[in-house]
Amino acid sequence: MSSTPSGSLPNPTRRVEFDVWRGDSAGGEFKTYGVDVAEGMVVLDCIHKIQAEQANDLAVRWNCKAGKCGSCSAEINGQPKLMCMTRMDTLPQGQRVTVEPMRSFPSIRDLVTDVSWNFRVKKKIKPFKPRKPDNADGSWTMYQADVDRVQEFRKCIECFLCQDVCHVLRDHHKHDEFIGPRFLMYTAMLEMNPLDTENRVADLKDHDGIGYCNIGKCCTKVCPEHIGITDNAIIPMKERVVDEFYDPITRLFRMFKPRAS
Amino acid sequence: MNIAERCTIHEHDVVVIGAGGAGLRAAIEASAAGVSVGVICKSLLGKAHTVMAEGGMAAAMGNVDDRDNWEVHFTDTMRGGQYLNNPIMAERHAREAPARVRELESWGAVFDRTKDGKILQRNFGGHRYPRLAHVGDRTGLELIRTLQDHGIHQGMEVFMEMTVVALLKSGGRIAGAFGYDRERGRLHLWKAKAVILATGGLGKAFRITSNSWEGTGDGQSLAYHAGAELLDMEFVQFHPTGMVWPPSVRGILVTEGVRGEGGVLRNSEGKRFMFDDVPEAYRAQVATDEEEGWRYVCGDKNALRPPELLTRDHVARCINREVKAGRGSPHGGVYLDIGWIKEKIPNASEHIKRKLPSMYHQFKQLAGVDITTERMEVGPTTHYSMGGVAVDGETQESCVPGLFAAGEVGAGLHGANRLGGNSLSDLIVFGKLAGEHAAKFAKSHTPAEVDSAEVEAQARALEAPFERSGSENPFAVHYALQDVMQDLVGIVRTQSEMEQALGKIAELNARHAKVAVSGHREYNPGWHTAVDVHCMLTISEAITRCALERKESRGAQFREDYPQKTAECGTFNLIAKKAADGSMEVRRRAVVPTSAAQKALIEKLK
Ligand SMILES: Cc1cc2nc3c(=O)[nH]c(=O)nc-3n(C[C@H](O)[C@H](O)[C@H](O)COP(=O)(O)OP(=O)(O)OC[C@H]3O[C@@H](n4cnc5c(N)ncnc54)[C@H](O)[C@@H]3O)c2cc1C
């Protein structure tokens, strides 16, 4: 017989001090707010409490409050996380909590950043292009084993935490030459879709900057969907680039027989 | 005034308000027809409420059980809606859903597969056969991402994080929309020949809800104030299984997929109480004992479904009854147990994690409960609005020429109760239809003139909270409204409580007129809430007035003072419309008649 969920009925609170970054593109500073935290509360609940009771104009982006939409990304005690999935009791007890916006993207206000670059990057990636349907009703025959990997990549909620943490973007600001882990993985997802007939390998090398990635795996570590961004997506794509462009036999082969579509 | 000085002006043939499944599907269709399309949404692209949908989308493809076809889906939908549905819409939906789902695959969606390589389908409440195409328990993400990734290459212009606060009309027909961007607080005017509302639901008017902040009934309210009719507003679906503990997650949805995969409901005495009360209309379709219910879950075609898979209205009321009778769980819910299937199958824990990954994470991370070994505590949560903008079943056009609606903001398909999975399919079937007809409308009309005085008035109303010195807090007004709706117009309704609710809504309207906001215009949540509350007040009044007028219990509406369904009430739908004096009037309209062929089907598949 299964047991009942834990939790005592009365819900006592404890006081926690929050340092929340307030400001905009011109600059800003941390402001301190005290919050009475009850059992089960997540960081986003505390931010909402501050917003409703102490700072009506505190800007924060969120939607689902269940880790499904990827809107509430922020840096909590310096760690890139979803605010709605970070329970207060997983943070060190008795200490202040800092909440600041993702630092790799321009600030709009308070915890809200301008992530529009990501949408522009995606638009430049060649879209899905399926082969002709296998069956008369317009459907395809595909087996679960053939789509497991693609489905792993399709779990991405576009929280952009991996983009936030990647040093190529964060420290070296290569936004014009490097599409970042989210979109390297997105490209891998399209390339590995069994129905797709497009070839994006040259783009990966020439426009997407896959060579900048040193496979340090910081992106994989912060992904709330636990997608194997580096091992399952980026490394296989790096191998394809090598195979298609640096392997002498493949190159010879390419000269005579362009990739079929 | 000179509008161009105050607002950024945009011009499109068709403007779509909303970028959930319905809005994106409509925008894709209109773009394909060759007209210029603008899409406006309150949050970032890909974040709309649709992203949260879990269990799947209903389409009678017959991939898992070849006895399924559109006729069965049509009759299931009508029975679930207690025959208040628009049968024209219900038939189109059942016929077209399979093609719309397959089309998603051609745009890159990757559904779970059957052993023979087709799209896998799962059981859901009220559907006779396994019918829901799905991707684990993140089907909504798959739907919205597919439409987004396809849509961005079709030429539409997307306006993210902008809120429409009014529809503009000229000579009786639609002329455009007016709103502001959340980022900077600047004013915007979209001129359009046709407008498609695809703004989703209204759950945020209630305290306990599965909806995100966007579900504030904007589209229903915009349409109402523009003179359109609202239909069936009394039918608000309370999903039986929302999380109840801890308090901060109260209301977050626990997908019906848990029950579809074998999850059972028990009270504090350990009893599977759903066997106690099976409604007459479903008796011939429900398992007689637990063993048969399990065989059904495993795909035995001769077995009947377990009672946990009855329609949502019924399951929600049974849970309510158990809790009220003192047989609830410690935090006021009942138990939902999926871990028990380990008695039946090997590797149950892995199976659960693979089939219900986001449920596993949701409980593990938010409640500290491991659903593979522990029971969940669940209770009803405000989930979906069957009611919405009344539309023509052939075109999705409202009674305002040039104004269309699709998705949850629309009404007609679901009648008194929606079956799970019928919303995602609704979005793609009727999103497409709306896009097609809005484009057609735009092609056959010249642009209407926007009245600058009207824009000026709207701008003043929008900015008024900044100028007031009053002290009314917009969040406080919102919370008060949520309490009124939850406590007085919730799962169990009575005349006296609803009359009380109307009084309180009037008081809250007065308080709302005094709401003041401070600070800057950029991304100011206090201001945004002030705007949203206006919409929620409007639709709350409509829900309450219609619920009062329907003196019976049917589908999602349960009246303690009229606990029975009546034949007379089955003959009409209710319409709420703004009267000439500005007050809300509610009147009856005969249901759309079922054709002889449809009647015969319903009879045959009873
Ligand atoms: C947790 C959960 C699980 C669900 N699971 C299922 C399921 O398994 N199967 C199923 O069939 N259904 C399910 N549903 C129901 C279904 O997801 C919704 O009914 C459906 O997604 C609504 O889609 P939509 O396109 O109508 O609107 P939404 O997806 O809600 O999108 C509304 C859009 O309108 C925009 N908008 C709103 N107001 C304005 C405004 N004033 N100005 C500008 N833009 C505006 C929003 O920003 C958003 O882009 C579920 C619902 C929830 C909450």
Ligand code: SF4
């Ligand atoms: S592994 Fe590559 S993509 Fe990921 S964070 Fe490191 S450099 Fe960036």
Ligand code: SF4
């Ligand atoms: S890959 Fe992971 S971290 Fe990156 S955007 Fe997607 S979900 Fe977020």
Ligand code: FES
């Ligand atoms: S609010 Fe959706 S992921 Fe946090």
